[in-house]
Amino acid sequence: MSKEFDVVVIGAGPGGYVAAIRAAQLGKKVACVDSWVDESGKPKPGGTCTNVGCIPSKALLQSSEHYEHAKEGFKEHGIEVSSVKMKIDQFLARKNTVVQQNNDGILFLFKKNKIDFFSGRASFDGKADNGRYKIAVEGKDNAELTAEHVIIATGSEPRALPGVEFDEKQILSNTGALDIPAVPKRLGVIGAGVIGLELGSVWRRLGAEVTVLEGMPKFLTVADEGVAKEAAKIYKKQGLEIEVGAKVGGVKKTAKHVTVSYENAKGEAQTLEVDKLIVSIGRVPTTEGLNAESVGLKMDERGFIEVDDNCQTNLANVWAVGDVVRGPMLAHKAESEGVAVAERIAGEHGQVNYNTIPSVLYTSPEISWVGKNEQQLKEEGRKYKVGQFPFLANGRARALGDTNGFVKVIACADTDEVLGVHIIGPQASELIAEAVAIMEFKGAAEDIGRICHAHPTLSEALKEAALGVDKRSVNF
Ligand code: FAD
Ligand code: NAI
Numbered sequence: 001m002s003k004e005f006d007v008v009v010i011g012a013g014p015g016g017y018v019a020a021i022r023a024a025q026l027g028k029k030v031a032c033v034d035s036w037v038d039e040s041g042k043p044k045p046g047g048t049c050t051n052v053g054c055i056p057s058k059a060l061l062q063s064s065e066h067y068e069h070a071k072e073g074f075k076e077h078g079i080e081v082s083s084v085k086m087k088i089d090q091f092l093a094r095k096n097t098v099v100q101q102n103n104d105g106i107l108f109l110f111k112k113n114k115i116d117f118f119s120g121r122a123s124f125d126g127k128a129d130n131g132r133y134k135i136a137v138e139g140k141d142n143a144e145l146t147a148e149h150v151i152i153a154t155g156s157e158p159r160a161l162p163g164v165e166f167d168e169k170q171i172l173s174n175t176g177a178l179d180i181p182a183v184p185k186r187l188g189v190i191g192a193g194v195i196g197l198e199l200g201s202v203w204r205r206l207g208a209e210v211t212v213l214e215g216m217p218k219f220l221t222v223a224d225e226g227v228a229k230e231a232a233k234i235y236k237k238q239g240l241e242i243e244v245g246a247k248v249g250g251v252k253k254t255a256k257h258v259t260v261s262y263e264n265a266k267g268e269a270q271t272l273e274v275d276k277l278i279v280s281i282g283r284v285p286t287t288e289g290l291n292a293e294s295v296g297l298k299m300d301e302r303g304f305i306e307v308d309d310n311c312q313t314n315l316a317n318v319w320a321v322g323d324v325v326r327g328p329m330l331a332h333k334a335e336s337e338g339v340a341v342a343e344r345i346a347g348e349h350g351q352v353n354y355n356t357i358p359s360v361l362y363t364s365p366e367i368s369w370v371g372k373n374e375q376q377l378k379e380e381g382r383k384y385k386v387g388q389f390p391f392l393a394n395g396r397a398r399a400l401g402d403t404n405g406f407v408k409v410i411a412c413a414d415t416d417e418v419l420g421v422h423i424i425g426p427q428a429s430e431l432i433a434e435a436v437a438i439m440e441f442k443g444a445a446e447d448i449g450r451i452c453h454a455h456p457t458l459s460e461a462l463k464e465a466a467l468g469v470d471k472r473s474v475n476f
Helices: 014-025 047-052 054-073 088-112 194-205 225-238 331-345 374-380 395-400 428-440 445-450 459-468
Strands: 003-010 030-034 116-119 121-127 133-138 143-152 156-158 186-190 209-213 241-243 247-253 258-263 269-274 276-279 283-285 318-320 359-361 366-371 384-390 406-412 418-425
Touching (some): 003 014, 003 331, 014 030, 014 047, 014 331, 047 054, 054 088, 121 143, 194 209, 194 276, 209 269, 225 406, 318 331, 359 428, 374 384, 395 459, 406 445, 406 459, 418 428, 418 445, 428 445, 445 459
Parallel strands (some): 003 030, 003 143, 186 209, 186 276
Antiparallel strands (some): 121 133, 133 143, 247 258, 384 406, 406 418
16 A cells, blocks of 8 residues: 655755655645665664764864864963873764764654654656656665655765775775774875865874875865965965875775875876875765656756756656755755745745855865855956955954954945855854855845944954955954
8 A cells, every 4th residue: 555645755865854844844744765774774864964974074073173172272272281182982983973863853853743754765666547656665664655746855975986996994985084993194085175175184183194186277166266275275284285186097905005196287197105095076966776767757967867946857746956956065055955845845935046055164264155256256257346354353263363264255346245255264154154144135245344243253354354345444
């Protein structure tokens, strides 16, 4: 006997579980199916984000930052710590506890919202006579579901280098990189993107010599050039070796080492010998096992499920959100799409503003941005004004002892509308929220400058940068 639902959500990552909750809040009868389980077969909803992404990486970033502060950072405050010991087992155990709390939290939310959760792999199984989609679940739970609407939120998985398989012991994806049992002496990273920089930072702080090989000729091309330059300078000072323009040729492993052969930016043949290698060169959408062909679901040439601006696929009442569709692979983008789709299904006007999705790198210093950067505006030929304010001139940053970086506000030269905000410095991940709100309301640099910001706070740096757009910063 099949079980009937208004909405079946496939995948319980941030896209899927949030879509399921919003649909249930709007009165729909909802099921959510997810295949992630631990070694004992226990369900672990939350997807990449909760299990091997956002949450565990931030837990380890926090522990490693505490360790580095205890070793180096307290001295200037007059605190002497005679011996600092690292218990890597405890780091990993704490990280696993944080993950488990999030898994349990999602199961609790499913119950609270009366969502039927199925643990297993879901696949399309054709259509029932009444036109509803049939979804087969295989795994811990085996079931046949039918649904009027299906939301696909199956996420993504790490991209491997051609011919170089992840063994998660020596050649690591993000999964293995979050679970290294002892600090490697030499750690190699291929790809100086978000994962490479965040996880490279974790292991550097804990004592590994980290070398990052980046294929592009420039560093961090996704960020504003000024921010990327500042970041490269600071990471170098911290001891993170980053080599750009590296063309990786092959990877060989022996019982103890991994050797990467590559051509450097000058075209010279090089080798890098390391104890462990993280490969973080992007992610690919997960569609395997969905049996999408059976219903004629369209993919694009890169394997993403094809959707329109409303996350509607080529099939009526089949939607797709998050990493499995175009756009940035970010948890908050997946969540926003999940909410919007649930609202559209319920006849409301779900909306996602793709121009105001913030990006954050949780390294030290943190980096965040929203909107356009200078390179993009130049390419578009738009006239703009820039205000920049260094944290060195911010009282709170000085009191914290964390004065690296700056805030840059870019505004339209004619209208003063904020077009982009770029931050490198303490708490950049939190500070960006104000910029997102201002841009959502199409605010001007002058609006930020006129808002009363508490003193002494880091947020005053955003206000000062906004005033700087018209060359009237007060403290710089
Ligand atoms: P996922 O989270 O990948 O979830 C998909 C779920 O669907 C999984 O549980 C999967 O098992 C399940 N599934 C797949 N196929 C099926 C099937 N056929 N049947 C049933 N279930 C299925 N983003 C941020 O915004 N901030 C961060 O700080 C951040 N840090 C990250 C750190 C790392 C190391 C990594 C790897 C990623 C990070 N991300 C971060 C990206 C973020 O994790 C993803 O953008 C987000 O998880 C995407 O959500 P999703 O719901 O689309 O897919
Ligand atoms: P990424 O796209 O951020 O970076 C990949 C890097 O690898 C790029 O700089 C690229 O030029 C480089 N590269 C690609 N192929 C290469 C090759 N063959 N040799 C050398 N360099 C190569 O991808 P990453 O770091 O794997 O992360 C995947 C996704 O996960 C990101 O796109 C991001 O959306 C998400 N994520 C988000 C985080 C956050 O929001 N803080 C943290 C971690 C991941």
